[in-house]
Amino acid sequence: MNDRLDEPIVDPAVPEPYRRKIVVMPFLLYASSEPSARRRRFYTVGGAVTGVAGLFMAGMAIKLNSPFSASASFLAIVAGGFFVNAGRPGLAEQLRSRYGDCYVLPADLDDDTSDLVRRARQAIKSVSASRVNRLGLLDYMVNDVVLPERLWDIARLLRAQEALRAEQVEAMSEVMTPELAVVLAPQQEALSRSTAAVTDQVLEHEEYARRVQKAGAALQAHELLKSNDRYRDLLARTDDAQGLRNLTENVDALGITLAENLRDAISAGRTLTAPRNDAEV
Template structure:
């Protein structure tokens, strides 16, 4: 199972998860605070700045001594001024970096609540989300999708919305299941059952509803796979002329029924491909979100 992102989360944040997943904070935890070197480790930052200043000042003085002994006074003076300017600019950069929030931490903080991590789901919810993610991946990576044969279904818009909607519901189900277990732990009374009974039934109804949504995604992915298979078979038939030529060159007086079969198979396959594409479109339309 992979994390699920809201559709409006920038691609850069999604790629950031691949490189630095440790930055991301589960939805069940508070939004992370703004972090800089000063806020995380003020003592270390101050010590680093002191060391930097000591190196800059000491290096400048040493360079000044060497230049005074080896260069004309005017050249040494201008060179010392230039080195001081470089050191001043570099020190300013170090200071700015110590008080500016790292871009990765900032992105994670601003987008918190718009992504759900594997740890935001219990086992039951994780299995359903994994199924939904695999179905969406199948559809988006299919050849018929890449060639635009299913454009009217608007997969690029509908499927990420569906996946995010499913992820949010599954996360809430996970939270409520954990809450019910916590409340019911170690005791069982009529009063408690009177409260938890309706809650469990409501949760069960929600689980069944989300399972139906995932089943629809699976069905759509199956239709798309069938259409992809038919498309590949049609591509294979494009080599039919080469096989006909091969037979003509090696078996000029042979059985012609095989050659006739190519034409018949091509006609049948075109019909199969059309039916497969239409079936995939019909399945995709059932997933459209309400306006």
């Protein structure tokens, strides 16, 4: 199984058009070959000057009725427009500028933290794709609003932990002194407690998915009862009284089981309240 996260996790507050760009084209957000801000200013100013010069040349061409000047002015205007356009920020820079803190890229996480995000996302996908959810038998607010917020909360916390963990590794590469140990010990404990809290949140998501799956199985069993009449006809033709009793005795129990499993799944989902701060680092 591939335990790596294969796409960015995006803050649910990001507008959908930009969210789609981030998810579909994450390569734009890595190291970019776009020109620097200084070079873009050069392009913009140079393009504007070239364009103005082209307009001046166009005026002179009209005044002098010169085909050569007209061609040169046209080329200058086109070149000016090209350089002005080249000086504008590209899509990658626009996304980073507007939403740089609103997504977590796979490269931001190591294998272990990436696996935690993947597990949480897989649990959410399992719930969303379940038949009991599609039939509207679960709490839609939990599934449509809370779960995406919790996934984002988990991803950003893990990214913060990753940065602090790197800081810890760098600090411990130095000569360990009593003063340094005094500082590092509580920081390491805080990081460990935060990591454990986020892991617990992932387990809660997986438990919710498990209960939804159990409710789905109960729903499927309950729906299969619709075929009982055909089986009952088969048994009636052979006067099999015991078979008829066996066929009908679990009908009520299955209905109760379905109701209990649905209540259990809904209850588990409602424990996943809006993102909590107890795992903050």
